[in-house]
Amino acid sequence: MSKILFTKEDIKKLKTNKNILNVSEYSITYNYEFKILFIDEYIAGKLPRQIFAENGFDINVLGLKRIEQSACRWNAAYKKDGIIGLADTRKTSSGRPRSTELTKEEIIERQNAKIKLLEAQVELLKKLDAQERQVVQKNNKIKPSDVFKTIKEVIEKYSFKNLIGYLCELSGVSRSGYYNYNASNDIRIEREKRDLEDRDLILKAFNRRGYKKGSRSIKMTLDNEFNIIYSIKRIRRIMNKYKIICPHRKANPYRRIAKATKEHSVVKNILNREFKQATPGKVLLTDITYLPYGNSKMAYLSTIKDSSTNEILAYQTSDRITLDIALDTIKKLVKNRRVTLTKDAFIHSDQGSHYTSPTFQNLLKKYKLSQSMSRRGNCWDNAPQESFFGHMKDEIDLKSCNTLENVKKMIDRYIVYYNNYRYQWNLKKMTPVQYRNHLLAS
Template sequence: MCSTIEAGESHAKKVLGNLDAGGAAQKYSIIKAVVGEYSVTELCKLFGVSRSGYYAYVKRQNVDRDRPVRDLILSVYTKYDGKYGYRQIQLFLLHDHGVWINHKKVLRLMQEMGLRSRIRRKHRNHYASSEGGRVAENVLQRDFRAQAPNQKWVTDITQYRVKDTWLYVSAIKDLFNNEIVAYHMDVKNDRQLVLQTFTKAFEKTKDVTGLIVHSDQGCQYTSYDYHDMLPTVGAQISMSRRGNCYDNASMESFFSHLKTEGLYPYDIRNLDEAQRRIEEYIQFYNESRPQRKLKKLTPVEYRRQLTA
């Protein structure tokens, strides 16, 4: 009976002939072909090559095989200024290039190339006093799902500092497709900031009967003007519990993306540039940034799919 080594040699010779033909690379190729049947140690000893040399050969082969995918991942990562991690890169690969790659492989290749997303900055929520205004019950109750457009909107205000000036951004988000329906910017954080935002929203969306509009208890949302305005168009007011940011987590999430992806990566020197960056990001977010929750579509694509 042939020994294990002899059997391995016989099988290898039948597959590829002379063991010395083609040099070390040929031997490594033979070993890789039969390694499932025999141990690497035995085969390397048989062919007179080192185990470390064999593993280096396998690693080089894997690198070469993944090179097209690596190049594609790097191009997407670079296109979006290195702001995204493997899960969002996976969505951009599908949306921009029509290529679906397992998220574990995207993660592995990004780690091997040393590509990491920018880390989000932590932020604190600031709530203005609602004393002297009106407060509504929490109708939304953290149910951030909607079956059709204009059923549920969430709204909030965030701030961004440019040198010694604060820029305030008021925005409205439709929970059906996470689209930013309207936004308005000003250096004053008052009720007019909010009222102007809703004026823009109602110019685009004529019929909002039955709409639920959810906000926190900031003074802009407890103002009499705000509470008088929404019922006149058939909308119902909903408010977070006092100081509970999770009740409006969907809007908080958008502002986090806006700052970490659209503002923090850049050296913004003046208000005009800050406003331009915000406008560009909101357009990008609505039209070009796919989301896993939207079946890997962008907010605008998801909405259009409903009417297609």
């Protein structure tokens, strides 16, 4: 101990330093975390007075002799017992004799305690390292709550009581945060219980009528069929938490059919992406898509979609992609008594060979339907029709079909579901049929 005494002003100033546990006129006690920090930086090559100065100590108040004595004492304790020796260096390294010698049992007990702490340190660091590797792979950050949970597991396993601060410092989290985590345990249990109840309801909506859905479709299904109001954020949080994954749109791997011979003619784009004209039976979108099924088999689907209501008005499924598939779809549209077309109704398509064919164009003239075409290579000009194909392929499992008849039945079921039961966000959260009736009523 240094012979220099601290004044009242010195004591007041030193007490403001977070690295000091206690200070009196004669002595000063540093906290365990500062001692570990000091040893790390001392081994790295820094001078003792530099380390003290960088951690907020006034060298003139402490005195170089006191700093050198502390450095010598801590370094000797560290070399003898590692970081455990820094916990209470005064009792073992100050040169003052103990009043009684340790018994053999006490020595064994202390050594076992040191081994126990080292094992706990290794286990904690291994768990934190494993957690960090997992979140790095997912490009996320490790959550403090996960660290607190790991610390709690280690403390309970090794029955530690007075090492919470040290383990928190070792893990890079605050001790107050750990205590808050423990205090809120009941709240977390209650929240987890509520989340599980929400998960069960969301899963019912997610699998409603046999088709998987995204967060917006889940919200509309809960609103309309369960009379339950959940926010989008709540639904997405539960889906993320319990890994409820909606199928994502896949890119079409097939190229469009090449343009045909010169007698095929392209017509003007009279739609100009004005898809929502609030008039059912006026803007009719059409296209053909590939349907891979079974073991490398292929079917084709041609549809006509009402752009204003998103309702599928007519469709044709075939194992051949000849001109007949497009012609038959138009004939089904005209024969469908439930479909009422306006006098200025027109068919809008891409510039595929089916739609530039003179036979197809003459059929439209026969039924007094005008025609419009997207610009060349611009899929956005027919986006709602492309969107329907994308959603349908995400939501049905064509690979489970072995025959064309199975494909047709699956398409039939899906289009009934799509028109009558699949709520859509941009249709005021109604189904296509509901929205059509809404427009006609208004």
